[in-house]
Amino acid sequence: MVEVDSDLAARRAPAAVDELALLAPVAAARGAIELRGLTKRYGEEAVVDAIALSIAPGEFFSLLGPSGSGKTTTLMMVAGFVQPDGGAVLLDGEDLAAVPPQKRGFGMVFQNYAIFPHLSVFENIAFPLRARRWANGAVAERVSWALDLVRLGRFGDRHTHQLSGGQQQRVALARAIVFHPPVVLMDEPLGALDKNLRFEMQVEIKEIQQRLGMTVLYVTHDQEEAMSMSDRIAILNRGRIDQVGPPGEVYERPANPFVGRFLGEANLIEGTIAPQFGDGTRLVLPSGHELRAPSGSRRSDGGRGMLFIRPERVEITAGANAAGDVRQNMLAGTIRRCSFLGNILRYAVDVDGLAPITVDIQNAVRVAPLPVGALVVLRWPVAESLILPAEP
Amino acid sequence: MTGSIASPWTGSPAAAKAPRDPTPLLLLPGIAMLVLMFLVPMVLFFVRTFMEFQGGTAAFLAQARSLLFSQPYLTALATTNWIALIVTLAVLLVGYPIAYYLTTATGPSFSLVVLSIVLPYFTSIIVRTFSWMVLLGEHGLVNDTLRAIGVISEPLPLMYNRLGVLIGMSYVLLPYMVLTLYAAMRGIDTSLVRAAEGLGASGFYTFRRVYFPLSLHGVLSGALIVYILSIGYFITPALMGGQHDIMVAMLIDRELEVAVDWPSAALMSLSLLVVTLALYAIYYRVTDVRRLIGAR
Numbered sequence: 001m002v003e004v005d006s007d008l009a010a011r012r013a014p015a016a017v018d019e020l021a022l023l024a025p026v027a028a029a030r031g032a033i034e035l036r037g038l039t040k041r042y043g044e045e046a047v048v049d050a051i052a053l054s055i056a057p058g059e060f061f062s063l064l065g066p067s068g069s070g071k072t073t074t075l076m077m078v079a080g081f082v083q084p085d086g087g088a089v090l091l092d093g094e095d096l097a098a099v100p101p102q103k104r105g106f107g108m109v110f111q112n113y114a115i116f117p118h119l120s121v122f123e124n125i126a127f128p129l130r131a132r133r134w135a136n137g138a139v140a141e142r143v144s145w146a147l148d149l150v151r152l153g154r155f156g157d158r159h160t161h162q163l164s165g166g167q168q169q170r171v172a173l174a175r176a177i178v179f180h181p182p183v184v185l186m187d188e189p190l191g192a193l194d195k196n197l198r199f200e201m202q203v204e205i206k207e208i209q210q211r212l213g214m215t216v217l218y219v220t221h222d223q224e225e226a227m228s229m230s231d232r233i234a235i236l237n238r239g240r241i242d243q244v245g246p247p248g249e250v251y252e253r254p255a256n257p258f259v260g261r262f263l264g265e266a267n268l269i270e271g272t273i274a275p276q277f278g279d280g281t282r283l284v285l286p287s288g289h290e291l292r293a294p295s296g297s298r299r300s301d302g303g304r305g306m307l308f309i310r311p312e313r314v315e316i317t318a319g320a321n322a323a324g325d326v327r328q329n330m331l332a333g334t335i336r337r338c339s340f341l342g343n344i345l346r347y348a349v350d351v352d353g354l355a356p357i358t359v360d361i362q363n364a365v366r367v368a369p370l371p372v373g374a375l376v377v378l379r380w381p382v383a384e385s386l387i388l389p390a391e392p
Numbered sequence: 393m394t395g396s397i398a399s400p401w402t403g404s405p406a407a408a409k410a411p412r413d414p415t416p417l418l419l420l421p422g423i424a425m426l427v428l429m430f431l432v433p434m435v436l437f438f439v440r441t442f443m444e445f446q447g448g449t450a451a452f453l454a455q456a457r458s459l460l461f462s463q464p465y466l467t468a469l470a471t472t473n474w475i476a477l478i479v480t481l482a483v484l485l486v487g488y489p490i491a492y493y494l495t496t497a498t499g500p501s502f503s504l505v506v507l508s509i510v511l512p513y514f515t516s517i518i519v520r521t522f523s524w525m526v527l528l529g530e531h532g533l534v535n536d537t538l539r540a541i542g543v544i545s546e547p548l549p550l551m552y553n554r555l556g557v558l559i560g561m562s563y564v565l566l567p568y569m570v571l572t573l574y575a576a577m578r579g580i581d582t583s584l585v586r587a588a589e590g591l592g593a594s595g596f597y598t599f600r601r602v603y604f605p606l607s608l609h610g611v612l613s614g615a616l617i618v619y620i621l622s623i624g625y626f627i628t629p630a631l632m633g634g635q636h637d638i639m640v641a642m643l644i645d646r647e648l649e650v651a652v653d654w655p656s657a658a659l660m661s662l663s664l665l666v667v668t669l670a671l672y673a674i675y676y677r678v679t680d681v682r683r684l685i686g687a688r
Contacts, residue, residue, distance in 0.1 A: 079590055102589045114587035118605045127601070131593035175591065185590075 031057040031182030031215035032092050033078065039086035040073050048073050049239035050087065055217065055232075057182070060209055062218045062226040065236030066262070071219045074236070075187055078217060080104050091183065102131075107176035107184035107214075112192055113168050115160045115175075121147075122156040124171055128179045146174040149208060166197045173205065183215045190225065202228050223263045227251060235259045257306055257391050265311045265346075267357050270390055273305040281387050283307050286353040291329045293385035304390035311360040315379045316347060318370055329385055331378045333357065338369050345369055349378060441658035459656050460663060465643065472639040475557060475629070476622035480615050482562045483569045487614065491573035495580075509567050517564065521631050524560050525551060528632075556632040564628060565621055569614040576610020609678055616675040620668055640664050 033055040040048040048070040055061045063071040076082040078089050080101035089096045096104055107128075116124050123130075125146050129139045147153050150170035160168060169189065176184050189205075190198045206229045209216050220226050226233050227247035234244045235258075243255040254260035257268050269291065274282040283291045283305055291307050307329075320332060333351035343363055347370070348356040357378060361367060370376060445452055459465060494505060512520055527533045528550040535547040550556060580603065588598040626641040633639075640660060647657035 081586060081590070100589075101586075102592050102594060105592065106590065108587065108590040110583060110587050110590075112583065114581070114583045116584060116588075116602060127588070127593070128591040130601075131588070131591065131597050179592070 030092055032090075033061075033183060033215060033217060034090040034093075035074070035078070035087065036090065037087035038074065038077055038084055038089065040070070040077060040082060041085045047239050048077070048084075051236075051239075051241055052087075053234060053241070053244065055215060057215055058213045060206065060216045060218065060229055060231045062220060062230040062233045063236055064220055064223060064226040064233050064262075066221060068238075069236040070239040071221075071236050072187055075185055075217065075219045079106060079108060079185055105181055105183075107179070107181035109172050109176045109184065109186040109189040111188045113172040113189075115168050115171055117160060119160070120156070121152065121158045121160060121163070121171055124160060125174045125178050127175060132179065142178055143174075146178040149177070150174045150204070165193055166201065169193060169201055170204075173208070177208065177212065177214070180212070181214065183217065184209075186216060186218045188220055189218075190220075190222075198222075198225070199228075205229065227263070235262060237262075252310075253386060254308065254388070257308070257388055260308050260388065265358055265360065267309050267311060267314070268306040268388070269309075269354055269357070270304065270306050273303050273387065280382065283387055289331065291331075291385065292382045293387045294383060306388045306390050308386040308388050309380050309384060311346065311358040312344075312362075313380050313384045314357070314359045316349070316359045316361060316370070317377050317379070318374055319377060320375045321377070325379075327382055328379045329382055331357070333376055333378060335370050335372050335374045335376055338372065340369075347376075349376060351378070438658055438662065441654040445655050455655070456659055459659055464638070465640075465660065468638045468640045468643045471637060472623050472641075475554070475561070475625075475637070475639065476619050478558055479561045479565060479622050480618045482558065483566050483618050484611065484615060486562070487566055487569035487573055488611075491570050491577055491610075494570070494574045495577045509570050512563075513567060517627055518631075520564065521560055521628050524556075524563065524632065528556060528559065551632055553634040554637055556634075557629045557637050560628040560632045561622060561625055565618045568617050568621065572614035572617060573607065573610045576613065577607050580606045612678045613675060616671055616678070620671045620675065624664060624668065 033053070035051050035053040038048055038051045039046060047068075051070075051074060053061075063074055065071045073082060077084045080096065080099065084097075091104070116127065119127070122143055125143045126139050129142060134142070143156070144153075147156055150173050152167060152170050152174065155163070155167065155171075160171065163171065169192075172189065176186075186205075190201050193201060202225055205216075209229075218226070218229065230247055232244060232246050233250055235242045235250060237258050243250050243259045245253075250259060251263050254263065254266075257266075260266040260268060269283070269285065271283040271285045271291065274284050274290070279295055280292045281295050283293070285291065293307060309329075324330065331351045331354075333349040335347055336350045336356055337348040339346040339348075340363075344360045345363055345367065347359040347361070349359055350356055359378060442452075445455075490505065490509070494502060497505060525532070529535070530547045530551075532550070534550060535544075538544045539547070550559070584602055584606070585598055588602045589595075593601065623639075624641055625639060626645065629637055629639050630642055630645075641664070644657050644660045644664070647653045647660065
């Protein structure tokens with residue numbers, strides 16, 4: 001999973017997005033979305049707090065966050081269903097404040113599909129076209145194109161209640177793209193599907209998005225979903241954006257502990273930041289032990305800091321001692337627990353004076369689980385370490 | 393009805409041993425009341441009147457034919473259905489917006505509207521009808537006001553004619569329509585309306601293509617119940633109608649009270665009952681009764 005994700009990220013990193021914006025002919029570059037200081041308050045509380053974003057035409061952009069982080073409210077303001085209390089939504093440079101939802105021209109996929117129960121599959125997909133007063137012939141042609149695109153070719157005459165969850169999802173998708181909108185908004189579209197189907201649909205949505213070159217603004221609370229599909233992700237926390245970046249970057253280099261934890265298992269080892277050494281930053285643990293990270297993640301000396309490292313980046317070897325290496329951080333501990341998760345073995349390792357450290361080991365051919373209580377040495381590259389501000 | 397309540401396993405050896413569910417016994421008082429006070433008198437009425445009829449079957453059929461094809465009866469039948477139709481349409485036109493409003497209203501305004509619709513129901517129908525007569529009479533509030541502000545010089549004929557019947561009946565039957573429609577509309581998923589708008593449909597198009605079709609079963613249910621109640625209506629047309637507005641129920645009353653012709657009254661009652669039951673059968677088909685009362 002992770003390997004695939006970072007590959008994807010590497011291919012479609014910000015450079016790729018910038019290229020798109022620069023190289024694409026001006027006329028074709030429709031579907032740029034900009035949010036300027038977008039704010040929504042319910043009473044005293046700002047559920048969306050001055051969000052600023054720039055989404056390029058053809059970009060797959062996800063708003064990722066826990067429930068209550070303001071991601072759906074943000075999407076509803078883009079769609080025009082919720083009036084912002086401040087800021088603006090711009091489509092290709094044009095302020096949408098005075099444009100009602102039905103005139104914004106977005107394709108939309110809703111949570112729980114919102115399929116019209118009294119209309120056939122065909123009429124559901126034809127709905128946006130008929131609302132735009134297309135002629136019957138053109139409607140039929142375009143609907144059959146959309147049915148083929150979502151691989152529902154034979155299902156046009158069906159009643160929607162005869163469809164499975166995945167098929168209903170496809171109808172909702174076809175309905176959103178049938179009129180070739182430059183921008184499609186998706187609100188947790190896969191939330192109601194089971195895990196395998198969800199992955200299948202992620203691949204399909206991504207393929208369709210790339211084939212049609214449309215901009216997608218995608219809301220989800222599922223970090224795997226966001227990482228597997230997005231060109232860039234904005235991580236929302238309590239109405240604010242904590243970080244924006246391609247999946248690889250936000251996963252590997254989170255801006256703060258919240259982002260680190262939200263995107264997956266994370267070790268956050270707390271300590272005191274010591275004066276710089278050569279080209280790096282040092283973190284002194286309560287035990288007096290020292291961990292290092294490249295500078296750049298510099299923080300004020302003497303302050304509290306957290307060293308961030310993903311569990312799959314940590315190596316584990318049996319034994320009480322191991323040869324030191326200046327390019328590696330090293331900690332000795334004992335195994336507290338080993339959980340079997342199928343493709344990985346997850347260890348919890350007790351280290352003196354710290355919260356248990358999580359280590360993920362691929363369940364590969366030669367791996368034999370280490371017994372609980374065994375003395376081990378944990379090691380990971382200094383270059384992979386990152387020092388984050390400690391949480392208040 | 394009982395067929396759907398009884399377990400399909402009743403009679404199997406396993407079911408015989410299992411303790412019987414006593415819950416259906418709770419229906420006994422209700423069933424007893426319906427049988428004693430509705431079913432038995434009705435059956436007795438029909439049986440007695442037909443037993444009393446002098447002459448053979450052929451004579452009976454001849455009289456039935458001559459009665460059911462007689463001019464007064466046919467006229468009353470046409471009047472009844474015409475009034476029922478107009479009342480149904482009027483109540484639908486007035487009730488639909490109110491029911492929609494109720495689905496969006498909250499708090500005090502919701503309670504106020506529901507109360508103003510339902511509260512008159514707690515007063516006697518005769519009192520309500522007389523109240524209308526006070527309002528609509530030749531020297532009623534409406535005519536007096538219009539005359540006072542100089543809109544009219546002669547009183548408008550608002551009562552003792554067809555218009556009076558329509559106004560009175562529409563008022564009385566409005567709650568049935570509003571509450572039926574409200575139950576249906578409350579079940580409409582509002583995210584569908586939002587989806588339609590998000591996909592580019594205007595407000596009117598959304599109503600025509602999405603909201604109205606989804607409320608249609610409520611419209612049919614409400615229309616049928618109002619129609620069914622209208623065709624058997626008696627007091628309001630008797631008090632507020634003119635001499636030409638004879639509905640079937642009034643004709644039946646006249647046969648019983650004035651002509652003391654029980655067989656004719658029974659025949660007309662039977663014809664009305666058949667029509668009502670037929671409409672009720674349709675009503676039952678289009679209405680999910682459980683959804684109507686909000687059960688799951």
